[in-house]
Amino acid sequence: MVRNRRMRKSAEEDQTIACEWHINGLVQGVGFRPFVYRIARANGLKGWVENNNLGVTVFTEGSRQQMDAFRRDLFAQKPEAARIINLNVKECNIQGYTDFQIRKSHNYSDHITLVSPDIAVCSECLADLKRQPHRIDYPFINCTNCGPRFTIVRDLPYDRINTTMDAFEMCPVCRNEYQDINDRRFHAQPVSCRQCGPVYKVMNEDVATAEIPRAIAQWIDDGKIVALKGLGGFHFLCDAYQSEAVELLRQRKHRDGKPMAVMMPDLDSVKKRFFVYDDEEKVLTSWRRPIVLLKNKFPLAPAVSNGLVTTGIMLPYMPIHYQMFDFLKTDAIVFTSGNLSEEPVTIDETQGVDVLQQVADHVVFYNRDIHNRADDSVLMLAYGHERLIRRSRGYAPEPVLFHLDTEGIFAAGAELAGAFALGKGNMAILSQHIGDLKNAETYDFYSEAANRFRNLFRLKPSLAAIDLHPDYLSGNYARSLGIEIIEVQHHHAHIASCMAENGLDEKVIGIAFDGTGLGDDGSIWGSEFFLCDLSHYERKFSLLPVPLPGGDRVTEEPWRTAVSFLYQYMGKEFIALKLPFLETVSPEELQWVLLAIEKKMNAPLSSGAGRLFDAVAALTGLCVYSGFHAEAPMRLEAAILPDCKSKYLYDVVDGKIILRKLFYLIVKDLREGKPAGLIAAKFHNTMLALFVDLAKRMRKESGINKVVLSGGTFQNRYLLENSIQLLENLGFEVFSHRQVPSNDGGIALGQLAVAAALRREKQKNEEQTENNVNPFKR
Ligand SMILES: [Zn+2]
């Protein structure tokens, strides 16, 4: 009996069947079809594979056993940048194929597939750079596993004709490789060689193509500034050890104090100068090649990180970067975006010629268009995970998976770190980082990118989610679409974005500590303790608001906010104390600020946590005037005295957090000459105590145990790591950001989630009403 069954089973296994596989996810432009081809052949399957707007479709004929092996290999051996989100397999009729083929792409309109982010040059291509005759020293070398993707794509499916590579005709050698299934460049859309591909040139200078990497290296070593066209835009480069060059670059770029990113040739060099932990090493060397914030060991030129304890470091990701380092004497170059302060990065050598020549001594470009602009991404590692600060090259436009139906929703994002999101099926497709929309050029970039994304991903939006703030330009764009609008409160969107990326769809405790965002009472919020789900929120606790004398000016002059807090909690008494931070402020200015507070003139009320951090940074003298966005909180965090456990006191009355005791105690410490680092530590510890205290109160009242952390303040590593640790120690389940920034760059995702949840609720209500009106309806 047993034997018979076994025999029957094996006969079943040998029987030929046919299957159609629909694979959805990041499967185009990452070497997926050649990979499928290889594993299908290796497992003896017949049939075909093709790209289409649904993703990749595979048709296989063979035994059940062969199919199982194929499925196993599909997941176990897939290319590094590939991501399978959905796999659907159905059995079909046998067609009797005799071999396995890669078919021409098909376009099934209205459905989409995903676009791969750009991928750093792979090690095999770097080896080919030294040995493959037609590509010796050819800086545009790439293969199916590496090279430009998102930045050159104009339309889907991802084929050469839909990229900016279509301007270059493949030579016979490249065409052979492109068509040879056994070649690593089989269907590598940007394939090219010295004969047929793009080339670098130096603007208005006669430098032979082959000499360009050497020339760049020479210029940098000589202390010059070079503009170099990259994957998603230009960079400005100079030697990171030569203070004069770095300061000149800062000056010409109008970049006041913001730290600048640095490229180093390899991990060994990085480790000599910076502390690198294992998880940081992994991210630094990943195919995404982001800028990673690392702790300084031996600093570079002081102007690079400008007094902060970390520096943004990245490794080479384009062939020319490696070629430059072959000739460079220095092992660290400033590698900052090729723009003037606050403007979008320059992508076109013709249109941007003025900026490029104004800043750089030499301009190096190449003759292929950048279609989609993308800055370098920035992240830090905290509590064992990547925390994005700027999400762009190497990450965009990878989607975030959703548990809700997001189809047809456009989420406009905020204003400062602009980025929008499109809802498609159960995904959110986030744009690359766009920048401060108040700048006209940046707003143009925003609307251009939004139009392109809508075409690329074939979205006809039917619902738009925007910030409550009536003046945000992102909202203007959304309103111009002429569709239904949902307004989402800024900090609710923050919490919702963190919930969405963590797959939460329930009531949670949400802590949103942030700079600025309009509240539903017309004041500025930013220290929210919410009890909320995706569609509704209840504001349980927040800081007692203070006036911001001078409105927006407080972001550049944190001393104004410090004065406002002191006045709120001590009255004019503090003036007699002659606190050192006011030494640089003229008596007239101080009088004016006091008057603005008293008379409530141009002094909007704010409960934003960012302003509280500003005030403490000013009070301690760490940052009385701020040269760039969030400088004050960054300096305050950088000053924290390690291993300090003490803290200040506060009160909570009727849902308002009163900081009278905190400010009294800080002033007392200042007058006793305590160091700023101690005060910074005690202040941060007070905030941590507040999180824990209020989360406990909310848990007690609601029985809810999930805490969601979001808002720009959680870019503060000390706060993020310690709050997770402390809350987890108390048995809370803590959720924080990993896929999108906790700053305003992640807002669009939250708006999308709120809009999707409200739409679902509305649909449910409509169904119910319908049932009520028609009692006979089943
Ligand atoms: Zn490669």
Ligand SMILES: [Zn+2]
């Ligand atoms: Zn060629």
